[in-house]
Amino acid sequence: MSQLIRKYSDDYAEYMRDESRTTGYAETISFPKTEEDVREILGALAPSKTSITVQAARTGLAAGAVPFGGHAMNIVRMNRVLGLRKGENGLFYVRVQPGVILSQLKKDIEEKRFDTKGWSSESLAALAEFEAASEQFFPTDPTETSACIGGIVACNASGARSYLYKSARGHISGVRLMLSDGGIIALRRGCVFAKGRTLELPKENGGTLIVPLPSYQMPATKNASGYYVADDMDAIDLIIGSDGTLGIMTEIELELLPLPAAIWGVSTFFDSEKKAIHFVQKMREKVSNVAAIEYFDVGAINILRDQKKTNAAFAQLPDVESWAACCVYTELHCHGEESALEKLYEIGVCIAESGGDENKTWVARNARDLEQLQFFRHAVPESTNMMIDKRRQIDPAITKLGADMSVPDEYLEDVVALYRAGLEEYGLESAIWGHIGDNHLHVNILPRDGADFKKGKELYAKWARVITDMGGAVSAEHGVGKIKAPFLEVMYGREHIIEMAKMKYAFDPGFIFGRGNMFPADVQEEVQL
Amino acid sequence: MAGLVIDREKCTGCGLCLKSCAVNALSVKNGSAAVSDVCVMCGVCVDVCPFNAILIEKKEAAETEAFLYKDVWVFAEQSAGTLASVSLELTGEGRRLADARRCALVAVLSGKNGQENAKVLIAAGADKVIFCPDERLAENNDEAYADYVSSLIEKYKPEAVLFGATKFGRSLAPRVAARVKTGLTADCTVLEIDPETKLLRQTRPAFGGNLMATIVCPAHRPQMATVRPGIMAAPEPDFSRCGELVEETFFARTVPAIELLEKIKTDKTMSIADAQIIVDAGRGIGNQKNLALVKEFADLIGAELGCSRPLVDMGWCEYRHQVGQTGCSVAPKLLITFGVSGAIQHLAGIARAEKIIAVNSDPEAPIFGVAHYAVVGDCVEILKEMIAALKQGGASLSKLPVPVFRK
């Protein structure tokens, strides 16, 4: 067996779980550093059809990185930035290994400093241009900046700014995917397209992979549920968001955009949820250059209020006045301060028209204030997790139940009503926050005990059906992983799940990659038979 | 008027200076560099220019009668009769400067234990100690001390006066400098006498430590500086040295406007955020039993205990010990990690540690990327060895030899 493969021991316990608090198990683990290492490991494991779960920073919320047996391949040491190029369109593209951490990459881009060891002369030339250019940024900004790029691509992550920049998909321009036989499919955006619903993928060392694409129509809303398929689609889009089920990404190329000169954040407080929703609708209608519209309900704000009192890490949070029942965060991306000021006043008008007060706002116009607002936003999920961890010490079986569903614009009021009615009917504690601009709210059920946990799961299944009927998606950004696999069947139906599995089979005939992700266990047998 | 001047004869318009300017004040126009109003005259471009085409022109102030000023002074800060350690560091440094200047080194002292402290200062290198036993100088009081020190300066006219850059020193020194209307350089790390001009060259970090600036005070006296504590070594005391003790009386000039109501001493080691030495445990220590070893070791060397998130998650450690993004951000002088692999969230929390010694069995653990000393080995075994050695040696670190490492 390869030297790279280590037998599991308790030292590796932390690699058996992710941020969803799901704990798995593995017989072996590896930490490859290069594409060659990955090939060597696959060579040792694929013949015996050992299941391989690829993982990186394990910041995911759907347990996609948690191994359920077999081998855990942790790619955090594939963390080099490999090169840079300037496209004909004037944009810069950065090529990375999948284990590069987002926060590190952001820092490199911001400081315009890369470890250029091994870079080609073309890359170095592009770097010189990059240094001279205005500041650039990678627009995808999931809340968790310690996520790895590989994970971001695997679940097509998005984050708050996706209201303007959409999900990561649009900013990923190239991928190298290793199949179980060690062969590589190298894809660059705009090069390989499907014919209708059939893809012919050239392998790097000759040969072609014929892939039958599933026939379903994706919902017309923010979506990270199941494979991305469409007629005549770009092949790269199939790999993005495939949840580690098709192969192992060994290289990724990202598109960078020039950083807007003025990035301003505005947190607005309302005394009722109704007013907040009204404000969101007005904002969508009237104000341009808005990169994010985020929501925090009273449950979320109350958790923050509590944590601030008891937890030193959150002591520096700004105080929310006691009357405030909810908060809407909006972010403006403008090319200058003057236009930003104009937009800010437009937001002020929307606030007044929705029954709010311009005085009850926090405006961040510099990095320090923006950081403060970001800290506030990030503290919400963090403090919720901490609260649940405390409850788990009493009952380890419970976890936070987080919905990640989205619906089309016209259903915003309906979907909030649906959530509120369900939570009341089931008598559950909750905190709601997230991307209200995309009608994509994270409804977090906070079970107090095992009974709550069971009720919460039931409620989710119910919501998944109604949201599918509204034309929505059951996972809008976290990916499906293991936790949401059952909902996927609700959304697409058994028949389409089988089609998806057949497609996976074309890539991964041994069904070794990401076992448990996306598919119920019995599907594999049905397809392979 | 003063300003940055570009010698158009010498300037080739090469543009090197543009790249060196932190405030973007320079441009090249008509083949020659030009400076705009945003220039802060930091002088970086002056040093960068290969053609010596840039200079900072300055109308010199009417020369203070510099020749009247002599001797190097150090302000010997004390609290409740105990000398601050920086006072001895200053005395050692002052001795060197006084020797270079061939003048006397004078220490300015007050407070309790005057006789004792004067002896210590003389043993550390002072030729003369000016001492004032006045009760009003017993506490470190800005107003009284500003009156006291500035009146001494006026009376004796020292050439240079050094203060420790302690909280009190950094409050008192500028008050004194403004009163005697002279220059003051903050938080110096290197002091030397210019062999030609005989001026005190005061070097301090600028731009967040990315650049060092050497500053002089040519026409005003005394030349004043505060000196960062812990940078200069305190000299070995030589109690056979002789020195003079001069007693001074204190005349207050300022009507006191500040009254000390209460003094509260705090335990410095209450929070790991402020701890000077932290022993930081990670998942790699194996089990909860080994954590007890880490705690024991921390106690022996007088360190606070820190840990990574998994240890808190598993309930081995209390949250208040957690270092990292979701825990506490720490800034100790010394951080010693055991079995910390170095997850990015954890590294964020230790970024401000001055020195890091990392112990981990995995030579490729990311922690070694930020550590100053890497110990690849078994945490538990090394801990046991160190604890045994400390117990045997009467748990005194100061008796241990300081090793020399080759890089």
Place this chain on the structure above:
Amino acid sequence: MRCVVCIKQVPSTTKVKLDPVTKTIIRDARQSVVNPFDAYAIEEAVRVKEKTNGSVSVLSMGIPATERLLRDAVARGADRALLLSDRAFAGADTLATSYTLSLGIRRLGAFDLIFCGKMAVDGDTAQIGPELAETLGIPHVTDVTEILELGEKEIKVRRATDEGYEILKVTLPALLCVVKDINMPRMPSIAGIRYSQAAPFEVLGAEALSADIARTGLDGSPTQVVHTFTPERAGECVQIDGDCKTQAVKMLGLIAAETKTAEGGN
């Protein structure tokens, strides 16, 4: 209570990236910001204003673009802003700056409390507060962590010392240098920003201030920079080899050496 806050414009990052050989600075295009410590001074002054039904003036010496930051302070609760801007002020060290600021403060009229941040992050000197207080002939307190009582003639404050804290009674007028712990600066509201954009704004030069230009700017600065250089970076990570026992002994020696400076360093 009539408050004055002195603020300074500083680069958005003090982590200036510098090429050690060419001394080329890698600049970021981001705009200058108010010195982070000054934000706490503004907030504390606004709190005092709110408690005492007083007023807050903000004052800065700097280039004309500093107007943006002074208006921002108005958006956060200050009432009026004054900028001291003149070529004759450029290149000032702390003594010359203190003199110039003192002229601005006199121009603002009678005051009770002056607030400064602990220090500016670009210069790190922490000298302006005490030097300004001395120039104005008023008492100062550095490292103020809390204002405990606000009286008409005197206030009670807590200040951090190297050993802990002191509670001081200070006769007004006085100057306070505040630390980060003192408060949590608020953010401006949309309404505050609207107000600040329309608020009156004053700029004064050397002549208008009747300044003695031998005491301002570079000419009025006793100190001058004669040389700049890049510090030597600490070397790469040092490997400590050997068996466990050897490593343990070496480590203890290292710890002893490092803790020696730690104790001295305070």
